Amino acid sequence: DTAVSQTPKYLVTQMGNDKSIKCEQNLGHDTMYWYKQDSKKFLKIMFSYNNKELIINETVPNRFSPKSPDKAHLNLHINSLELGDSAVYFCASSQEGTRRAYFGAGTRLSVL
Amino acid sequence: KQEVTQIPAALSVPEGENLVLNCSFTDSAIYNLQWFRQDPGKGLTSLLLIQSSQREQTSGRLNASLDKSSGRSTLYIAASQPGDSATYLCAVNKAAGNKLTFGGGTRVLVKP
Numbered sequence: 001d002t003a004v005s006q007t008p009k010y011l012v013t014q015m016g017n018d019k020s021i022k023c024e025q026n027l028g029h030d031t032m033y034w035y036k037q038d039s040k041k042f043l044k045i046m047f048s049y050n051n052k053e054l055i056i057n058e059t060v061p062n063r064f065s066p067k068s069p070d071k072a073h074l075n076l077h078i079n080s081l082e083l084g085d086s087a088v089y090f091c092a093s094s095q096e097g098t099r100r101a102y103f104g105a106g107t108r109l110s111v112l
Numbered sequence: 113k114q115e116v117t118q119i120p121a122a123l124s125v126p127e128g129e130n131l132v133l134n135c136s137f138t139d140s141a142i143y144n145l146q147w148f149r150q151d152p153g154k155g156l157t158s159l160l161l162i163q164s165s166q167r168e169q170t171s172g173r174l175n176a177s178l179d180k181s182s183g184r185s186t187l188y189i190a191a192s193q194p195g196d197s198a199t200y201l202c203a204v205n206k207a208a209g210n211k212l213t214f215g216g217g218t219r220v221l222v223k224p
Contacts (some may be wrong), residue, residue, distance in 0.1 A: 043201065098163070099143060
């Protein structure tokens with residue numbers, strides 16, 4: 001049973017397209033996140049949600065819109081994709097109290 | 113603004129040698145610190161989590177120490193094995209606001 005699962009694993013698309021990445025966690029956590037890992041392997045937070053409510057938005061372009069239909073799901077929709085959006089996007093969730101974070105396997109996005 | 117630095121960026125050791133990975137952070141007002149392992153093309157696996165009130169955590173051959181006042185953590189891996197080859201990431205969770213700030217990672221190669 002995968003704790004944090006995200007789909008798709010790979011996404012190859014043309015500039016200007018719109019795409020979505022889905023994430024689900026079965027750990028019962030209240031907080032979920034999206035992180036971006038760039039070509040230099042540096043990981044940086046994009047968004048966090050707590051119980052479906054947006055908590056953190058780290059100066060991400062508004063072409064990126066997260067949506068949390070319930071506390072087990074956090075999806076990421078990206079409009080008008082640009083070359084610079086190519087990266088690996090990781091979904092994560094964390095426990096209340098300890099704040100131990102659990103990560104999904106990542107979605108490798110390539111914009112051509 | 114919290115900054116996290118990991119030194120060295122890469123490390124190569126013969127099998128059996130002990131590994132010492134360093135992490136430093138600029139703001140000591142942390143909630144916890146996590147060490148993760150990332151294999152090429154894979155997600156992050158949580159190795160150890162140290163709460164701000166703790167000095168160290170141990171799991172098998174892994175031991176992580178935390179000196180909050182000096183802004184440092186060290187991950188020790190005893191008797192390294194080729195299977196320990198991976199990138200090790202240190203991440204700090206702020207006391208206020210629930211998000212992880214990552215270091216750039218240390219890429220480890222253990223030679224048989």
